[in-house]
Amino acid sequence: MQEIKANEMDSGQRIDRLLSEKLDDTSRSDMQGRIRDGLVEVNGEAVKPNYKVKTDDVIIVHPRELVEADISPQNLNLEILYEDDDVAVVNKPKGMVVHPAAGHHSETLVNGLMFQLDDLSGINGELRPGIVHRIDKDTSGLLMVAKNDVAHRALVDQLVDKSVTRKYVALVHGTIPHDKGTIEAPIGRNPKERQEMAVIDSGRDATTHFNVLERYEGYTLIECILETGRTHQIRVHMKYIGYPLVGDPKYGPRKTLNTDGQMLHAGTLGFIHPTSGEYMEFNDSLPEPFEDVLETLTPLSD
Template sequence: MNVTITEENAGTRLDTVLAGIVPDTSRTDIQNRVKSGHITVNGKTVKPNYKVKDGDHIEFFERENVEADIEPENLNLEIVYEDDDVAVVNKERGMVVHPAAGHASGTLVNGLMAQLDNLSGINGELRPGIVHRIDKDTSGLLMVAKHDVSHRHLVDQLVEKSVTRKYTALVHGVIPHNLGTIEAPIGRNPKERQDMAVVDDGKEAVTHFNVLERFDKFTLVECILETGRTHQIRVHMKYIGYPLAGDPKYGPRKTLDVGGQLLHAGTLGFTHPKTGERLEFKSELPVYFTDVLEEMRQAEK
């Protein structure tokens, strides 16, 4: 595909112009293609913020599709919704989302490749269909793209902060107020590179929360993500002094021995990339989570 810039678009950012011209794409996808050299201006590579000039010749180069070298596995995933464009899966605790070092099999992607007929390839050969992730020991809902057009639309919604993502979490301590917003940037912990932390030069991160139930030493909260940084809820709740119960990485040394953080992605809402219909899905708290809550309720009677 080739595009010649006209006077009416002169002076506008390259990514903005192309996102409005190229069908079934997004500004984020255009930026990635420019950075990778798959879009050139007058035969040269430029930055996405390049201001186009009248007569500029834009050339597109197709990206090579790499077949995913992943073994499909019948893992009996709970697919709560599926059509030709998207799927929604309810991930169980303890399952890694995609293959990585030390996790070549048994991942959500292995299961998706066995149960779904198509998956998008835009996120690389190890992450087919994966639009967003949740941690290994976090349970709950994830949206999956079945082709690249859907993938771009869903990513755009994440960027625009229009995806509804609500989590239920049990945290240490008794939160005195009913509502709160945590707005603190998140990046790599300079002291421990495997961890995330609130750091001055981190990426924007916003979490809203409201109290659902209070116990003697714990609080049950609903957390609503405005952004989706790695370990965001776990890092933010620790930052304000109420770390997640059962969290081996960000929780206190003495926490509940329940096999991981008590965090469940219970509500997921997005706009269907083809029909424009607003979809919302809910997942009940898993038994291991409700058992902990019931024990606390019984102990306080």
């Protein structure tokens, strides 16, 4: 537990920013999470991350209790594209869940990481060691993994600052007439269907850029560049503009190609290395099943 008494120079500052500056080995995003989880008290009461500190406020910051992960390491032969003492980049196959949850206690990406990597960060708690961001079960592609807590915070800060490069390739229904576009539409929980996300006025800001790669009869292959990382963002945004992903059981049409899940691949991932400060970018080609589906389509002539 850490206790801080605010002085006159602290007065007026947001508490999340103040604590991230005053405390070592933390970040603003990490502190926002602690505040939302009730681990920060001001004068004995919980506050929100945007609370403005007052002179003589007594701030108490409680540590997170990290529980040893009760997860069995499994040899899943994960493809590790890069690894050093701080980070790793892994290629998640389609059909694999990222971390254990109800109904998925084994053969997740975390199970495989615990077998193949010596160290993983613990910030995300017992069931998500090392996981900085995630992609859906039926989305394939690249993920960055943190091997210690300092690296984890640095990578999360880059996600918050929108400085991580994340490019996806998707096959959508319909022929998109324009070569590029930007979708800016807030995403939140669908009030009519709690298992789905939707574009709603009260949602969180979400921005997706896209470029057309190839047009086929009835379909379009696109590259999507994420500026934000909301749950199901690409799937929801493409449905919103009338071009849902092929094979998407949640947001796509029932009549679709036989693909065993949405046609979406996280093919490019770039970030600044937490220790060296060097920008690193990784690329992965489309999985063979994705390519096989494209081979069945008829390209449109220009």
